[in-house]
Amino acid sequence: MRPDDWHLTEDIDDFLARAGDFLRSRPALHNTPLTDIERLRTRGAGAPGTEGTFFGRLESEGEVRAICYRTPRGYLGLTPLSAEQAGTLTTHLAALGYSPSGVIADHDTATAFAEAWQRGTGAAPVPFWRTHLYRxxxxxxxxxxxxxxxxxxxxxxxxxxxxxxxxxxxxxxxxxxxxxxxxxxxxxxxxxxxxxxxxxxxxxxxxxxxxxxxxxxxxxxxxxxxxxxxxxxxxxxxxxxxxxxxxxxxxxxxxxxxxxxxxxxxxxxxxxxxxxxxxxxxxxxxxx
Missing domain, CATH: 3.40.630.30 (Gcn5-related N-acetyltransferase (GNAT))
Structure with a gap:
């Protein structure tokens, strides 16, 4: 997995056209990205409360395998990633000058990203939210x-x-x-x-x-x-x-x-x- 397999954009409509089917493929597990991104879409680009957002998709063999997005408050939302995929994302974001204030995801993904981000930047992760997801x-x-x-x-x-x-x-x-x-x-x-x-x-x-x-x-x-x-x-x-x-x-x-x-x-x-x-x-x- 290479950092350039991640594709980032600020165009939410283009992102959803390419990654929307992936998000809808696992609605329970992807529930927070689905609602967060829909709220940003309905507000419209440039509207108050949408500043600083971007959206990313991880592609392999022509298929979307995962997504990331940055909320207006600086947190990075992720769908499930392997430790390797989390590492390539940290490399890509750091190279582009992005610096999320935190990360929210399933436990293994969030921990893998936080550890990789600490190795690359020295920023220490501090857990602030833990929860069970029920369907x-x-x-x-x-x-x-x-x-x-x-x-x-x-x-x-x-x-x-x-x-x-x-x-x-x-x-x-x-x-x-x-x-x-x-x-x-x-x-x-x-x-x-x-x-x-x-x-x-x-x-x-x-x-x-x-x-x-x-x-x-x-x-x-x-x-x-x-x-x-x-x-x-x-x-x-x-x-x-x-x-x-x-x-x-x-x-x-x-x-x-x-x-x-x-x-x-x-x-x-x-x-x-x-x-x-x-x-x-x-x-x-x-x-x-």
């Missing part, structure tokens, strides 16, 4: 079902959605998004283009919330799932997750996925009880 198998609503119903959030619910998303970020330590929400820059957060559903008690009080992405390549990602502390332990999170998962299937999704914090055994056990199957682990590194 929905057979949806199995939990029993007993809590009283209440699901309700799609509307414009009148915006303040509550923003507040609960911020509380979710505080709980999981997602400092970048917390800062954006505090600065009243909701449109720049990863939540702004998602669809939200509440679980409400019979008297109409929202007690849990789940978000979901728009469908891309047949894939919908459930994110976030948040229940305020006073309402936990009553089955509301499971009920609202089932609600948005079923809605995704009804809309025609072939892959419904979600991420779960490895340090939270309660949520991991819940997702498995309702039919989600763990398929991979993901890691993010920051570079010093």
């Amino acid at each position: 929905l198998g057979t949806l199995t609503p939990p029993l007993p079902r809590p009283e209440g119903r699901g309700r799609v959030a509307g414009e009148q619910d915006h303040e509550q959605v923003v507040r609960w998303c911020r509380e979710f970020c505080v709980a999981v330590g997602e400092s970048v998004t917390i800062d954006l929400i505090d600065a009243d820059a909701w449109a720049d957060t990863r939540f702004a283009d998602k669809h939200f559903t509440f679980w409400e008690t019979p008297d109409g009080v929202p007690v849990s919330m789940a978000g979901s992405t728009s469908m891309v390549g047949g894939m919908v990602r459930v994110d976030p799932v948040s229940t305020p502390a006073p309402f936990r332990g009553r089955g509301y999170a499971g009920a609202v997750t089932v609600e948005v998962s079923r809605a995704a299937l009804t809309a025609g999704a072939t892959d419904v996925v979600l991420f779960a914090d490895p340090a939270n055994p309660t949520s991991n056990a819940l997702y498995q009880r309702i039919g989600y199957v763990r398929v991979a682990d993901f890691t993010g590194y920051k570079f010093s």
